[in-house]
Amino acid sequence: MPEKPNTVEVDFIAPRHLAGAGDPTWITVPLHRACGWSHGNDPLIPRVVLSSPDQKALLRLEPNPDGQWWTLHHAQEPGRPAWYATFGARTPVELIAAVTDALTDPVPRPKAPSDPYGWLRRADWPDHGDDGFVSPDATAFVQRTGSPEDPGAWFVTAALGPDRPVWQARFSEHAPPHLITAFTKALANPKPVLRTDGPRALATRDPNLVTRNTTDVLAVYVAGALEERVRRLAGRSTPSPAPLPTERAHRANRGRAC
Template identity: 70%
Template structure:
């Protein structure tokens, strides 16, 4: 018999808002290779700067122990003032990918009024104060601040009153479909993969986070990022579903921890 394909152990995590940040390359590599964003070259600085081809958008990834690690700024346009979105270090890259994939879509959805809560309600999130929602595990909160015509959106994940895990912030002029892309990804029930034993999990408490450890063919793990790049690049000529998660999933026989 031929030898079994080499496998690696992958932890599939739920809920995804407590899966840790993941690999930043899931964001930066597709933006550069599939979407044409340019980057600077300053190896002495612990940061990444990516600029859109039209130079209107700038994504900054910079370690900041006291603030947001990811910041997306967009210049003003004739029909919209400048806007921003920012994300904490432990914001899962799958959620951030939903935003950058929607932003770089060559045929974006019309920025019409939409219900940013709909996917969350369908996933069992419940009302939180006047205009917010809380996740079923009471660890994630989505809040709308400001005025009804110009709201800012905050998504906060915490393990207690004084233990914030991450926060995403969308300024009042952020296009509605980008906020909706984020909340839809946040509500997605699919598990997200992380390297086995990843130190990035905010907690390993089995009553809060479920880890399903699965042997995955190494070739699938190695090719996941390249598959994502190719899928996003193909949007210029076709419109396949843009993957915000690797194209492999845990089999039913996986081990839960």
């Protein structure tokens, strides 16, 4: 008899902000292999430190029972002071990856200003005015501190109640808006995320808050998802500059201008 293909029990979890952290290699491996970020080599230290090719950005993943596990620092650039973003241990890797993917995208971002609240409005998240936006199930909150005249840092919090925090993401006041928008877009995405670590990783199993669909998937498909992600990110390239006008087109343009 032919050998039965190996399968893996997979959970598809929604909403994604309550799905647990997921596999950190979803972030670290593409940064290194597809985006050229370098890393140290000390297997005796339980942390990962990755630096961008231009040495302007540094991503640190370090177990910290009293604080944020992920920290992204970026050096000062012309027109923008230094900034940072941090993410708690249970922040889904898909949300953090949305930020790192946007940061490393070689395609210039549109000049139009980004609105981190825009994707939440599209997803029908209730607007709580100065308190920002809250998810329809009231377990995720997005808020910017400060005032319209002096805006401050951004906070994104997942919680099951006043005294039951799940994770928090923080973006400093000078963090590029398009990165925060990438995060909120991923946060508002209703598509379930895949998990293979079982229900123990969930913040709650309350069926009123979390939908968990379990199925068997071929192991080769699960293992290949990360490789496909690396290939996709490595395939991004800077658009070619617009071709210079030919002499004929130049003469035609001059004629139209006369």
